[in-house]
Amino acid sequence: MSDRLRLLLRLAVRNIRTQTRRSILTGLAMVVGLGLLVMSRSMAEGGHEDWIEKGVRMGSGHVTLQAPGFAARRTLDYRLARDDLEAVRMALGDSSVAPAVHGYAVRLELAGLASSANAAVPVAIVAVEPERERRFSELPAKLVEGRYLVAEDGLHAFVGQQLLERLDLDVGSRLVLTAQDAEGEIAAQLVRVAGVFRSGVPETDQGVVHIPLSTARGWLRVEGSATSVAILLANSRAVGPATRRLERVLADRADRVAVLDWKEAMPALHAAVRLDDFADWVFHAITLAIVALAIVNTILMSVLHRTREFGVTRALGMSRADTGTQVMLEGLVLTSVSGLIGIGVGLGLTWLLFRNGLDFTFLFEQELEMAGVVFDPVIYPRFHVSQILWSLGFVFVIGVLSSLYPAYRATRIEVAEAMKFE
Amino acid sequence: MSTVLVLSTTAPVSGQEPGDAQWESARDIVDRVDRLMRGESSLGTVTMDVVTEHWSRTMEMRIWSLGTDYALIRILAPRKDAGTATLRAGNDIWNYLPRVDRTIKIPTSLMGAAWMGSHFTNDDLVKESRMIEDYDITIAFDGPREGIEVWEFDLAPKPEAAVIWGGIRLEVRQHDLMPVWMRYYDERGDLVRTLTFSEYSRMGGRQVPALMEVLPEDKPGERTTVRYSDLEFDIGLDESFFSLRSLRTSPGR
Amino acid sequence: MFRSPWWRIGWRNLGRNRRRTLFTTGGLALGFCAVVVMGGLNRGLIAEMIGNGTGILDGQLQVHDSEYLPERSLYETIGGREGTDVERLVAAVAADPFVSASTPRVFAGGLVSSGDGTVAAALIGIDPAREPAVSTILSTLDEGRLPLPGANELIVGREMARQLSFAAGDEAVLVAPAADGSMGNDLFTVAGVFDTGLAELDRGLALLPIGALQRLIALPESRIHEIAARVEDPWHAPEVAARLAGPIAGSETEAEVSAWTTFRPEMVSYATMAEGVEWMLLVIVFVIAIFGVANTMLMATFERRHEFALLLALGTTPGVIVRSVLAEAVVLSTVSLVAGAVITAPILVWWHLAPPDMSWLYGGTTLAGGLMRPILRVEYPWLMIVEAAVALFLTAVLAALYPAWRSARVPPADTLTGR
DSSP states (O other), X not given: OOHHHHHHHHHHHHHHHHTHHHHHHXXXXXXXXXXXXXXXXXXXXXXXXXXXXXXXXXXXXXXXXXXXXXXXXXXXXXOBOHHHHHHHHXXXXXXXXXXXXXXXXXXXXXXXXXXXXXXXXXXXXXXXXXXXXXXXXXXXXXXXXXXXXXXXXXXXXXXXXXXXXXXXXXXXXXXXXXXXXXXXXXXXXXXXXXXXXXOSOHHHHHHEEXXXXXXXXXXXXXXXXXXXXXXEESSGGGHHHHHHHHHHHTGGGTTTOEEEEHHHXXXXXXXXXXXXXXXXXXXXXXXXXXXXXXXXXXXXXHHHHTHHHHHHHHHTTOOHHHHHXXXXXXXXXXXXXXXXXXXXXXHHHHHHHHHHOEEOGGGOSSOOEETTEEOOSEEOOOOOHHHHHHHHHHHHHHHHHHHHHHHHHHHTOOHHHHHHOO | OOHHHHHHOOXXXXXXXXXXXXXXXXXXXXXXXXXXXXXXXEEEEEEEEEEOSSOEEEEEEEEEEEXXXXXXXXXXXXXXXXXXXXXXXXXXXXXXXXTTTEEEXXXXXXXXXXXXXXXXXXXXXXXXXXXXXXXEEEEEEEEEETTEEEEEEEEEEOTTOXXXXXXXEEEEETTTOOEEEEEEEOTTSOEEEEEEEEEEEEETTEEEEEEEEEEETTSTTOEEEEEEEEEEEOOOOOGGGSSHHHHHHOSOO | OTTSHHHHHHHHHHHHTXXXXXXXXXXXXXHHHHHHHHHHHHHHHHHHHHHHHHHTTTOSEEEEETTTTXXXXXXXXXXXXXXXXXXXXXXXXXXXXXXXXXXXXXXXXXXEEOSSOEXXXXXXXXXXXXXXXXXXXXXXXXXEOOOOTTSSEEEEEHHHHHHTTOOTTOEEEEEEEOTTSSEXXXXXXXXXXEOOSOHHHHHHEEEEEHHHHHHHTTXXXXXXXXXXXXXXXGGGHHHHHHHHHHHHHHSSSOEEEEEHHHHOHXXXXXXXXXXXXXXXXXXXXXXXHHHXXXXXXXXXXXXXXXXXXXXXXXXXXXXXXHHHHHHHHHHHHHHHHHHHHHHHHHHHHHHHHSOOBOTTTOOOEEETXXXXXXXXXXXXXXXXXXXXXXXXXXXXXXXXXXXXXXHHTOOHHHHHTTO
């Protein structure tokens, strides 16, 4: 750093310090603005990530593998055969893919009818590998009675609470499932209610039945097959790279195995996240614009107050550029210091929320569904280095933008005029 | 004895000597009752009365059947529905609608719906197999009721059988193996519906209960009655008769 | 008080440093604008949710036989077995000043078949002439045309059309259990295909002229299941429901009138939550603004410390000084409010009349069961405007309190001697 710059910097810092009260007030606006930005972004990221994770756990994973055409037709004609599943298993174990995969679930999904002695209700039958599914899906945790399926289960079912009520059944009751098997014939299968869940999403609670995959394969005559493999990644950021790698590894089977990410599989959820994110950024843009205005005002005032001082320093040999640089530095120092404090405050608040989350229960009268996912009113923040980088970027941009005009004004000061100024 | 039998063939128990079966186990008796119509073809004419809270109507229909897997039912009257036919082959059901001259396969999601507005569901038509395969059978009562020696069988579904009932009770007259009633229970032991048999008479050379009545427990006052006016056995039908072509064109209008 | 000279002095002081005033009022005006526009967008989203959630099919108000819900039995028609004078009842509902349109409907469950494929469907009989004034589902038609009144024509959802390989002009067989116990069946023509964006409607719904459905299920024209009505401002619906319940139930027809708030309570819940968020927004924006205003006022009063010292020396009480500074803050907020209104109004009006298309950013989604289209329509947030105005004044006054207190405590002697 040149001596000149060091001198200008010292001048700038001294000036900020002599104007303690003003600097603190201006700085506070920045602290609040940045603190909010950091905290609210980490809350938004945490909320969205939680939301996406819930959605993909309820649904088809961050990435889902299925036969091309299954998404549209949803019949057993479009299924992954034994060798497809073997290839998928190999792909998931591939060194380029495996580290990103947090879990996966092999499922066989189809529409059918659930009947009891009292009623018959159309349902979505999801045949699962119980141990995998327990780690993958949100549903097992939504248990209200009985238990979730276990590996040894055969004729067991995990059903939604509203479905159980419509069929007038209890835990342990018989339930007959009817569906079209692989040959297109209607086949019936007995299962017993092992457990009951309540997710809060009406369609799920009214019409989803989990049964063991082994049972479904025998019943529907599709030994070794499944309709989809749902893959859970560390977080939604990993989706893009993981999808590309899976596509590459499975390239020779592209006609048998299609790779879909959650945005394609659940467009409504994606849109909801984008909409919420958009609203959040608009909000920050506004608060930061207000903060920037306050800073412009402060620095500008300070410049106009010191017209005489600048006149003197200019008369003593400072160039216009030096004067401008001094003001720029003043603005940058003020915004950086207060901005960094703001980021620190934001991080501190975020840290406090890591353990218990922020509880928005007071805003909710009842469960709220958005894009097929029930909101969890307790939001846990999620920290990511990029948030800090974003915030630092904002600090710099605000500093530069709000100092530019005052600095320009300072360079326009004419020495002769300034000397007349008192 | 199952509901589909009611619609396809009346349990034709013939040649039973009174008391013949007393030594047999419960399972054997029910098996004999059940097996007597296996592999047999029949053709009957039936009047079905359906009484509901909102309407009541009478339908006349002709029923061809082969064992428990195949049945073809064609409605003869009333005029509005005449020609409408239902084909059951294995687990699938098709309906033929003469008004629009189209055949429709009943989708899985509608298997629980009522068949022709009666108290039978589409499922009742298909979800029937041999009772001895699906149920553990014991004799719950053996003795006289209203002056007639009867057995009351307790049918408990086997652990893996794809049946919706929690249990069935069946009363059979000992002297001629004629069914008297069947009661269907859910798993809590609550009665869901009752089937009663009466008007035992000889048709097609066999003794049959000519009248059956279904009483759904959850709709008091409602009932479906099925009465055979004639019935023939061993009329020489084979599986090829129960085709979609027959569904559209079979004789008997 | 308005005659007090302090107002004019306050105004003058603002004019003393125009640039500073410009930035401060700019900040406040921007805060006001931001809060109001965000509030408007929020209201817009709520209105979109409620509007679509109730507008696509339900309507904001429904009349049923009191036994109809929740089983939706075919036989529980309005007025019972005898039915009712449909025209008179539909007109009676539409007669309410808040109801803009009403239309009769018949519901049935049945099969839609293409011959090769058959699916179970909810059949709704609608009046093609009156329905568009109540719900928007007919406007989502993206292929073919609407069914003609009384004709054996139907429109089906996009997903059902795909499953049955239907295109406009194709033949469909409809089968439904009829009210006389028979199995109603008839040939229909697929007049068109609609696409609402809501999976359950697009997959499981077929709409046909009310007369055709009544014929299919053997119901006379006098028997309908529902009268749906449109209430322009959905929040008036509960009031209308309460008002109509009397006269309609009072006629020979025993009917139940319910508003969307009863049959879609989750939407009310969301709206309540979203309004709670508005408050947080308001507080945050103006808390930030307080620092800016306080700073400016502090500078402004510091510049005038000689003036205050002189006034105090001349015997002016500190209370008067405080009042004068506060008066300046009030003048400042008035100017800011006017400026805020000037920049906010065009944005509100523009985004209300020509909502920006956001499909570049996000696609359609659902919220509490209501479809959200990717457009950003602003609704006028009247209450929010008032709240934001009050908040703006409060902000300015609160921010001026400290500078005012300091001004009143200027030590006259020291200040005047320049120490």
